[in-house]
Amino acid sequence: MNAIQLKSVSKTYLGTNKPAVNDINLSVKQGDIITLLGPSGCGKSTTLRLIAGFERTDSGSISLAENLVSDKSKWVPPENRGVGMVFQDFALFPHLDVFNNVGFGYKSKDRTKRVKEVLELVGLSELAKRYPHELSGGQQQRVALARALARRPVVVLLDEPFSSLDADLRVQMRLEVKRIIKEAGATAVLVSHDQKDALAISDRIVVIKDGVIQQNGTPREIYQNPANKFVANFVGETNILKGVVVEGEACVATSFGTIPCRNTPNIKAKEQVYVSIRPGSIKKDENGPFEGRVLDTIYTGQNIDAKIEVDLGNGTKQSLLMHFHPDEIVNDGDIVRFRVLPDFVAVV
Template sequence: MMYDIELKSVSKTYIGSDEAAVNNINLTVEKGSIVTLLGPSGSGKSTTLRLIAGFERANSGQITLAGKVVSDQSKWIPPEKRGIGMVFQDYALFPHLNVFDNIGFGYKEKDRKQRIMEVIELVNLKGYEKRYPNELSGGQQQRVALARALTRRPVVVLLDEPFSNLDTDLKNQMRIEVKRIIKEAEATAVFVSHDQKDALSISDKIVVMDEGTIQQIGTPRQIYQYPKNRFVANFVGQSNLLKGRVDTEDNTVETRIGIINCNTIDGGFDNKEEVLVSIRPDSFIMDHKGKLKGNIKELSYTGEAIEVVLEVQTPNNKKHNLLIRVSPDKVIHIGEEIKFNIIPNFVSVIKKE
């Protein structure tokens, strides 16, 4: 396996702080992949990016880029010699330079003109070479910043919250466009984001971080369908968390709303162990023959779906609210009783903390 980035036991504590911004993290990024560091403010994702870039120096651990050690206890290579391309949150374009000169800034190789035109075509900006940043849309400015980062054929491209300044419609377009550009350039990229939709739509792998530590690494599908702990379940999407007792023999969990079938009891649990069950709102299917039932307490139409707060009667005659998501073509009303089933593939069993 070829890795363009390797972090081994990397930690960083800022002067004047008692807590580590990044605490003993280990991470590998495969060549040609797109990885997103995802987490809330203060999770350590931006510090991790800055450590890879060389804008900060780790207190301990080792960082390797394309097989070359760029940071450890005895060695530290500055950013300009690490072979990285950087796309900043505000794009950092030079207002007095046109598109061509912004993209080619600092590039002095013999193939300068040819290389600049190659990346201009890659980012679909041919014909815009003589325009200035103030004559471009937000999405076009972002593509100029990405083209500039790719011009030097970097080992890795680092992108810090690249979509945060865009409106919703443009953000959706640019997720697709930026992913296409990076894949066509055969680049390795690391994003920083606090937006779960960015991470799920653009990444080959997601690294979920909190309080300076890695909570889970996986594909978007793995992170969404099978969160490993309470934090990931709550931060990445919405989730219903229920206490339960696992039955490892028939892959079920007994909960307050009944017996739930699961596909993720993988030998890491003892039979009858107390656990948490994470059930995504998408995991529920309305079915008039369903084994579970409840009354609709609240409705919210989002366009893509109807979000329903469902009040479920538990076996011991108590009530429990579930958040479920149903198809927008369903005709349902507050107070109505509906029956439903739960898809086992979207149920994750979590160690009780």
């Protein structure tokens, strides 16, 4: 069953000529976690607000748990949609303790039992009597998530849930939030501009640009087979090169050599294309067919990111980003030979 169904949904705000959301079609299966990913102003937050009922569509329809909540003639208010919301700043009530923040607005007879259940789920049972100012950022986030889950919503919506957390806590909370949502059996939609958040937590990622869905796929599909140059550049680091598909081979001929590629069967031979080469597919190899000079390096701990320059002849050069193992010694000016592996190379 689809927990969420958007059909031809559009929204344009007053005073603007450009749609914030333009003819979006989206289905979310029950129990899935999806991330709406894109730059600021791309329409991802508007999409979330339309699902929640904070905004009304100009056209199209929205269904939750196969119940129509919005179309041209019908609009169900947010409080009747069965939606749980986790706001960017968590929006906890400072005068209420954790227990009463989680149970706020919950009027069923099983309130005490239900609040205890979700507090146990998020690992905060022992902090039920504390107030928000006595909690860490990660604990506040878990309280906000517990409150959203308390009413057993059809879907949980999270607006930039990790943006206010520091880097170390952010990594920890990605895993924790995913665990909590999965254990609760909930369906969740996150909004993020951070591709690391999206790749870490999502069953599917929906990449949006200018109010239009560019690609909808699993994290692996999005990263390994980006649908176009925008997706390739926005999700992770990449090298974009012009090329021509080689007839009869899974390769693209580029300015510095022929590159093996995973998805050329879908492209006509001799067609001019762009190819995305992830830095992880460029491997140092003393017997490799290509050679470049190291221009600049950055040590990240996980890798050494190196910008290398390939001489194409006739005074033209091509720059590429590649990764070295962090234990390697790489100096500016070094000449390195390399090959390109096909796993993270795709026509875009």
